[in-house]
Amino acid sequence: QKEVEQDPGPLSVPEGAIVSLNCTYSNSAFQYFMWYRQYSRKGPELLMYTYSSGNKEDGRFTAQVDKSSKYISLFIRDSQPSDSATYLCAMTFTGGGNKLTFGTGTQLKVEL
Amino acid sequence: GAVVSQHPSWVICKSGTSVKIECRSLDFQATTMFWYRQFPKQSLMLMATSNEGSKATYEQGVEKDKFLINHASLTLSTLTVTSAHPEDSSFYICSARGSTQRNTEAFFGQGTRLTVV
Numbered sequence: 001q002k003e004v005e006q007d008p009g010p011l012s013v014p015e016g017a018i019v020s021l022n023c024t025y026s027n028s029a030f031q032y033f034m035w036y037r038q039y040s041r042k043g044p045e046l047l048m049y050t051y052s053s054g055n056k057e058d059g060r061f062t063a064q065v066d067k068s069s070k071y072i073s074l075f076i077r078d079s080q081p082s083d084s085a086t087y088l089c090a091m092t093f094t095g096g097g098n099k100l101t102f103g104t105g106t107q108l109k110v111e112l
Numbered sequence: 113g114a115v116v117s118q119h120p121s122w123v124i125c126k127s128g129t130s131v132k133i134e135c136r137s138l139d140f141q142a143t144t145m146f147w148y149r150q151f152p153k154q155s156l157m158l159m160a161t162s163n164e165g166s167k168a169t170y171e172q173g174v175e176k177d178k179f180l181i182n183h184a185s186l187t188l189s190t191l192t193v194t195s196a197h198p199e200d201s202s203f204y205i206c207s208a209r210g211s212t213q214r215n216t217e218a219f220f221g222q223g224t225r226l227t228v229v
């Protein structure tokens with residue numbers, strides 16, 4: 001079993017839809033949770049950074065962490081074609097060498 | 113702020129030759145740099161971690177004599193793929209973290225697509 005599981009998609013939605021992206025993990029030590037956006041042939045770009053459980057909102061993006069269920073989510077409201085990319089979840093913990101463990105990424109396509 | 117530049121963005125080389133990839137932090141001092149490898153539709157796999165002025169720490173299964181990492185300054189790290197073979201073809205990405213960033217946060221370069229023919 002992988003430490004971090006993420007549905008690879010592809011996920012196709014119409015413009016304006018609400019998108020829900022999810023990851024599950026097995027290591028209860030993870031404390032810090034991140035979402036990255038990666039366009040084709042580019043490096044990942046940090047979107048959201050969350051510590052422990054709870055919600056965090058930034059514009060059209062909302063990140064949720066449920067540590068009791070070992071489940072994290074990223075919601076994108078009013079999705080735009082420019083949101084089409086691969087979304088990677090990542091997590092780490094203090095004392096783990098601060099190394100990031102990534103999910104495989106979910107490919108999202110927002111269609112006009 | 114927190115811009116990381118990686119060069120080249122793509123390279124094609126002949127089997128048996130060596131290729132050097134550069135990773136630069138443009139507006140901060142990168143005390144730690146990470147090198148990743150990514151296969152199509154797969155996750156980023158950490159290859160090694162390097163701290164400025166120290167030898168790199170390689171992940172299990174990564175050949176340190178094949179993937180030479182140098183982090184000689186606070187703004188530059190290089191990855192050299194020695195005696196490259198077609199199976200080394202992949203997308204290589206660096207990330208960097210400075211002393212002013214959260215110790216769990218790092219910023220990524222644009223990546224380098226290596227093709228060995």
